[in-house]
Amino acid sequence: MGNLPHFQLFIDGVWTEGSASQVMTSENPATGQGWATFACASSEDVDRAIAAAKRVLDDPEWRDLTQTQRGKLLYRLAELVAENAARLGELETTDSGKLLAETSAQTGYVADYYRYFAGLADKIEGTVLPIDKPDMHVFTTREAIGVVAAIVPWNAQMFLTATKLGPALAAGCSVVLKASEIAPAPMLEFAKLIEQAGFPPGVVSVITGDAENCAIPLTRHPDVDRIAFTGGPETARHVVRNSAENFAVTSLELGGKSPILVFEDADLDGAANGLIAGNFGASGQSCVAGTRGLVHRSILGPLVERIAEKASAIRLGDPLQPETHVGPLCTAAQVRKIEETLNKARAQGAVIHLSGEAADRPGNYMNPTLVECKSPETETLKIEMFGPVMSLLPFDTEEEAIALANSTPYGLGSGVFTQNLARAHRVSKRIRAGICWVNTYRAISPIAPFGGFNQSGYGREAGVEAILDYTRTKTTWISTAQEPMANPFIMR
Incomplete structure (x- = not known):
């Protein structure tokens, strides 16, 4: 086992082993044999990743980027994904058993998702309200929702990551991305592209691990503002229960019997x-x-x-x-x-x-x-x-x-x-x-919303509306009156 490739966690811009030194072996489904090892995050590692994500929201290096500048970072990430599609596809195939013809092509197409959200980054707009008070100027703005916990399963992981990471970063959020403990290698390799693209440390951390030590501490963490989950209904029920601890806005993309x-x-x-x-x-x-x-x-x-x-x-x-x-x-x-x-x-x-x-x-x-x-x-x-x-x-x-x-x-x-x-x-x-x-089936596009009804979940990924789900609306009231407030005990 010592000669197998090893994948580390990416936390706050640093490649690291898990604090509990837990290591798991990933099997190649085509052979049934172990082919790589990967570090597993503990609850302490989750805390570090979220602390970094919270810190960077107030760091001028990320906070003060214009929306256009955020878009340019995403364009750079898109180019890196396209350039590394063959490598990422080969890793995904070896780790999960999916066809190389599909994983490499899908990863190449995923670059278009990052380009799509890069283009939307400077189109997140507010509104001036036609308020019913003549001495008030009132407008809305959309602000990043905050720290996002994005949880991605092993199947179609590059696609499902793009539908979460793309709009979150375009909106100005920070993200802790949890890869499945089954076949996480391509996601841990993908973290290198985040680093190369120039995102400040802490904007994106990529971790993996089991439910008890990683997923549960992540989804119930008090500093998580948004959870984007793809997986099965039973796990989703636990995610929703955990979100009661932090009141995180949650979207669920679950399974189906289509x-x-x-x-x-x-x-x-x-x-x-x-x-x-x-x-x-x-x-x-x-x-x-x-x-x-x-x-x-x-x-x-x-x-x-x-x-x-x-x-x-x-x-x-x-x-x-x-x-x-x-x-x-x-x-x-x-x-x-x-x-x-x-x-x-x-x-x-x-x-x-x-x-x-x-x-x-x-x-x-x-x-x-x-x-x-x-x-x-x-x-x-x-x-x-x-x-x-x-x-x-x-x-x-x-x-x-x-x-x-x-x-x-x-x-x-x-x-x-x-x-x-x-x-x-x-x-x-x-x-x-x-x-x-x-008269067709299994077609996707960054332009088309993706999501379900009933026990297939709620919320939509991709499409224009997806980026709005990573923002909150702020309403600002500015008095234009020449005189001070007349009576502080009466609501205006």
Whole structure:
């Protein structure tokens, strides 16, 4: 283990080990072997990171930067991210098992998120109010909300970091960024780019560690003003409880059981590709995975055949190789969970197509699997799979399809495949989800808000409104009266 690469914490501009000297080993999901070690933060390290973040808010080096100057720092960070996309992508692939083709391309595209928020930095505007008192000049300004705790999971971590860090820094906040203790290497490497971009020490610290010693002290810390969390609903409940200690403004981007509705007039190739993208893309390890395929009964058979035909060409293998379509899952525990869920689905009468088994090879590999469900109560339709498993359920009418789509406590993503424009508008409007893709799936942009309804969380990331969530409105009253206040005991 001594010869493995080692990643340190980045706190207040300094690379450091954790104060408790705790070190964890990260496994390569493609081999099941340890490939790197990383330092873990203790509660003392969390305190240091937050103290630095609080201090720098009053440091002229950060506090007195104009909004345009903050934007220029973000532009520099964007260029560094683009230049290092291949390196960061390779680290993310080695650490998490995601395809290199996706991690490197996604990291390169993430640079556009930083450019987008850099451009918004000097467009945070206040308003002069048409106040109903003629001897008053009243206006609003937007100020940085303060210290931000940004908590990012291991999947799509460069993207999910950009949607938090970009608007927070553009608004003038300081950030303590917690990477997942599962596969944190790319985030700890990314901290080097923060340093190179020229952000003053303390503006961004990057840490990782377990819940008890790191995440809980971070989210309940009295000096945290804003929490931006992406992860699972159960963890989110703990985050919300912790935020009661500091009353931090909180946004949650959680998981989902996203429906993809395929109507009888849909292009079968397009629908099959959309379902494959929504279920086998990223090896199914996506919060917007379209794991509830709702298909008009008249085309279910032909669509299953079309998906099976396309799936036969899927290459399972080394995620570092460009010809690979589906790589390993991040953890062996997730493979076991999927196998258990598939066994329950079989017992419920579901028909398993393609495989339904873990791959017989080293590493955490699960073969792409298609589940033809007989009932909406089938286990694979109820829980988040986080693996390459697609479930299809037939419907007969548009109303039934909409009812099935909305029969979940989640509401993050959704998809509709139809060539009927009126139906596309009608159905997408009635689906209770924060995102609806029509005749496509898994598309993102820094311009488009991203977030969910119900147990998929609240708040939005990306888009113009995201930057406002990292500010507070201040109202300033200036008396223009020539005479002093007449009666101090009467409210004006």
